Amino acid sequence: MIFFKKTHEIDSKITEFLNNISEAGLLYVRAIDIFLEKGVTEEFHKKRQDVSALEARNDQLRRDVEAQLYEHTLVPDSRADVLQLLEGVDRIINKYESNLYMYEIEKPKIPAGFHEGLRALIRTVEDCVEALVLSSRAFFAMNGEIEDSLHKVMFFEKQADQQGTILKNAIFDDKKLTLAHKLQIKSFEQAAEEISDIAEDVADSLTVVSVKRAF
Amino acid sequence: MDFLVLFFLSSGLFLGWTLGVNNMCNVFGTAIGTQMLSHKKAIAIACVFVVLGAVMSGHGVSTTLSDLGNITTLPGAFIVALSAAFSLYLVTKAGAPASATQAIVGSIIGWSLFAHVHVDVWLVGRIVASWFVSPLLAAVFAFILLHLFKIYLKARPIPMLYRDAYIRMGLVLAGAFSAYALGANNIGNVMAPFLNVVHLPTLNFFGIPVLSNSQLFFIGGLSIAVGISMYARNVMQTVGNGLLKMTPIDGLVVVLTYGLVLFLFSSVSLHHFLVRCSLPTIPLVPLSSSGAVVGAILGISLFKGGRGLKIKELFKIMCSWILVPVISAAVCFLALFFMKNVFGQEVF
Numbered sequence: 001m002i003f004f005k006k007t008h009e010i011d012s013k014i015t016e017f018l019n020n021i022s023e024a025g026l027l028y029v030r031a032i033d034i035f036l037e038k039g040v041t042e043e044f045h046k047k048r049q050d051v052s053a054l055e056a057r058n059d060q061l062r063r064d065v066e067a068q069l070y071e072h073t074l075v076p077d078s079r080a081d082v083l084q085l086l087e088g089v090d091r092i093i094n095k096y097e098s099n100l101y102m103y104e105i106e107k108p109k110i111p112a113g114f115h116e117g118l119r120a121l122i123r124t125v126e127d128c129v130e131a132l133v134l135s136s137r138a139f140f141a142m143n144g145e146i147e148d149s150l151h152k153v154m155f156f157e158k159q160a161d162q163q164g165t166i167l168k169n170a171i172f173d174d175k176k177l178t179l180a181h182k183l184q185i186k187s188f189e190q191a192a193e194e195i196s197d198i199a200e201d202v203a204d205s206l207t208v209v210s211v212k213r214a215f
Numbered sequence: 216m217d218f219l220v221l222f223f224l225s226s227g228l229f230l231g232w233t234l235g236v237n238n239m240c241n242v243f244g245t246a247i248g249t250q251m252l253s254h255k256k257a258i259a260i261a262c263v264f265v266v267l268g269a270v271m272s273g274h275g276v277s278t279t280l281s282d283l284g285n286i287t288t289l290p291g292a293f294i295v296a297l298s299a300a301f302s303l304y305l306v307t308k309a310g311a312p313a314s315a316t317q318a319i320v321g322s323i324i325g326w327s328l329f330a331h332v333h334v335d336v337w338l339v340g341r342i343v344a345s346w347f348v349s350p351l352l353a354a355v356f357a358f359i360l361l362h363l364f365k366i367y368l369k370a371r372p373i374p375m376l377y378r379d380a381y382i383r384m385g386l387v388l389a390g391a392f393s394a395y396a397l398g399a400n401n402i403g404n405v406m407a408p409f410l411n412v413v414h415l416p417t418l419n420f421f422g423i424p425v426l427s428n429s430q431l432f433f434i435g436g437l438s439i440a441v442g443i444s445m446y447a448r449n450v451m452q453t454v455g456n457g458l459l460k461m462t463p464i465d466g467l468v469v470v471l472t473y474g475l476v477l478f479l480f481s482s483v484s485l486h487h488f489l490v491r492c493s494l495p496t497i498p499l500v501p502l503s504s505s506g507a508v509v510g511a512i513l514g515i516s517l518f519k520g521g522r523g524l525k526i527k528e529l530f531k532i533m534c535s536w537i538l539v540p541v542i543s544a545a546v547c548f549l550a551l552f553f554m555k556n557v558f559g560q561e562v563f
Contacts (some may be wrong), residue, residue, distance in 0.1 A: 004380050007376045007380040010376055073251075076463065077462050142373065165349065
């Protein structure tokens with residue numbers, strides 16, 4: 001309908017923005033799998049480029065949505081919440097990109113014994129972000145399902161913390177690695193964990209919004 | 216039109232202007248206060264529909280008001296309207312939403328006292344009762360409407376952006392309806408004093424005869440529209456968000472309730488329909504339109520458990536309801552004295 005043209009346009013942009021976050025998460029997991037199997041290959045490079053492209057596209061989408069919400073004074077009572085959510089979620093895709101750049105530049109030598117732990121952590125982080133994407137969709141859909149997915153974000157973040165701690169202990173218990181090497185591997189573990197921390201921060205803001213909505 | 220008639224009519228037009236300035240906040244205050252509608256769009260819609268309401272449905276309430284005080288001279292009508300407008304202007308300047316109905320009823324009673332004319336106490340009672348009933352009715356309507364909205368949205372959730380678009384569309388439609396109802400209900404306040412003393416020649420509008428009263432309603436409607444376009448921003452803010460922090464849905468409920476309440480007390484067609492169905496009728500009396508808005512806001516506050524209602528602001532508004540008719544009656548009485556004794560005009 002012509003009356004909803006502007007609304008439909010913004011809705012499509014937000015949907016694309018959230019789809020890109022999900023897609024970047026899948027690419028991130030796949031890229032690290034490739035790195036652990038083969039190192040920095042052309043395939044890894046391609047995945048990193050795809051994530052960068054999604055990050056650039058999302059920056060554009062976020063700016064467009066922000067401008068349109070202000071220009072047409074849309075959702076005045078929730079505008080601040082919407083902008084806070086988009087900016088928070090955008091930080092995640094930035095982090096995906098910067099993490100992959102770290103692998104590409106530093107090319108860390110990660111002993112095979114840590115691969116399984118790192119893979120498990122990366123997958124939990126991706127699950128955490130996916131739960132946040134679902135929460136964000138529920139926030140826009142206003143269908144009352146936001147609490148369920150927010151609960152999952154918290155669950156996966158906690159699990160990522162636990163997996164990170166186990167991995168860190170394993171790294172520093174290793175007798176063969178030098179301290180410098182241990183610190184480098186830890187920085188990669190920590191970089192992954194930071195993504196779920198950002199997801200938790202955004203989820204906390206969404207929890208406040210859902211409480212406000214209840215009134 | 217005779218220049219003298221136009222001169223004496225100017226006080227009614229001034230009252231219409233003041234009414235427009237003061238009532239724009241009731242029609243679109245919440246919509247603008249919640250940033251759902253731009254000022255320009257709101258003004259354009261209100262101006263068109265207030266004139267339509269005045270011309271098409273204004274005669275029912277106007278008849279009631281002209282029955283209250285059968286003002287027989289043009290200078291008398293001039294003073295009655297001027298006193299009401301002046302009182303309304305004073306209260307508006309103070310930043311409180313006041314009712315033209317209370318101002319004009321006060322003025323007419325002032326005229327009746329001055330002219331030693333019998334005041335129809337039964338009619339005054341009915342009008343005054345409507346001032347109390349309309350806020351209560353508005354509170355009940357707002358409570359029910361908000362409840363229905365919540366039930367519907369829970370059963371069939373509408374995504375945030377589309378909900379925003381629907382509310383905007385609803386505000387435009389409800390605002391137009393409310394402006395129409397305002398024109399229908401409040402044109403009597405502006406033109407009733409002149410209905411028995413100004414007789415304009417019938418005009419021909421594309422084959423349709425336009426009688427004197429309809430012309431007066433049109434002129435009065437235009438004066439309200441001019442007032443609307445110069446509305447008082449401070450009053451708009453008081454009603455928009457001053458009484459209660461409102462969401463856009465609350466804003467829509469307020470505008471819809473306001474229109475419904477005013478329409479119920481103005482619609483001659485509804486009155487005839489109820490008579491035909493042998494149902495109890497709703498009196499066609501001019502309402503305190505700001506009272507309807509305040510009642511609606513009260514209903515919303517009650518729905519939310521009475522939280523966040525600014526009692527001090529509410530008390531300030533209620534005080535103005537009492538003050539306006541008293542001030543208006545006193546001003547009218549004094550002005551009639553001067554008009555009669557200083558300017559030598561016959562005021563009754």
